[in-house]
Amino acid sequence: MQFSESASSVVPGLHGRVLGVLARTDRPLTGRAVAALLRTPASPSGVQKVLDDLVGNGVVIAEPAGRxxxxxxxxxxxxxxxxxxxxxxxxxLLERIKTEADSWELPAKAIWLFGSTARGQGDADSDLDLLIVRPDDVDDSDPRWLAQLDTLSAHASLWSGNSCEVVEYSAAEIRDLVRHGERLVTELRQDAVPITGSSPRQTLNRKAG
Known part of the structure; x- marks a missing residue:
């Protein structure tokens, strides 16, 4: 999946990217404004050609505004x-992951999306990175816990078309990372997208541990 411009995963090329921009706003946009909002650059002339095509098919409405x-x-x-x-x-995709995780026999303390996909930069070759916080009273070798992780990883890969990489820490290990000021904690504070359980802000607060 093209996480940065998901419509282009199914509608290839500039058409999908332009449709994605217009679908995300109610505000009328000029052709140059559409080009400026694309995650990866495209020429204004190329965007204009796509807009003319979409208008011709009735998918996009064009209204005059001066020149x-x-x-x-x-x-x-x-x-x-x-x-x-x-x-x-x-x-x-995130809602599907949440629905499955919320049905677990051994619930996670938290599941977050992180890395390039969380920043909206991921493409079809990017990994889908999930950080899962394990409750301290669940052993990391518990077969039920391991089966949950494996199944979620397999399903997330199938749903997205991207390889799903799971990073797992216990709640105590997360507290240790916070106390030691690890770089991963800084990254998570900046970019992590909560899927289920406690939020990054709650979990990574220095006072929380």
Whole structure:
């Protein structure tokens, strides 16, 4: 999956990327504004060509604004629901992970997305990085716990098309990382996206331990 511009995972090229930008806003945008909002650069002329094509198919509405034209996605078009889902694939993936984790026999203290996918920079070759905090009263060799981790990793890879890498720490180990000021803690504080359980802010607070 292209985590940075998820619509392009199914609608390849600039068309998917432009649709993703327009699906994420209600605000009319000029062609140059659409180009500026793309996660990876594209020429204004290339974006304009795509917009003209999408307008021709009725997927995008163009309205004059002085010498410019303003573009909005056509939410009445029969394709809109599909486009909206494509633009929200990352959120759908995280919801699937949360649903599975919330059904675990041995619940995690927390599960967070981190790394490039959390920063919105991941592409089809990026790993899907999950940090899982294990309760202190659950042994790291408990077969039930290990089976949960393996199943979630396999499912997340299947759902996204990306390799899922699980990093696991006990709650006590997380507290040690915080006390020692490890670089991972700084990264998690900046970028981690909570999926289920306690938030990074709650867990990584120096006073919490």
């Amino acid at each position: 410019a034209r303003l573009y909005t996605i056509n939410r009445d078009h029969v394709a809109y629901n599909a486009i909206e889902q494509l633009a929200g694939l990352r959120e759908l």
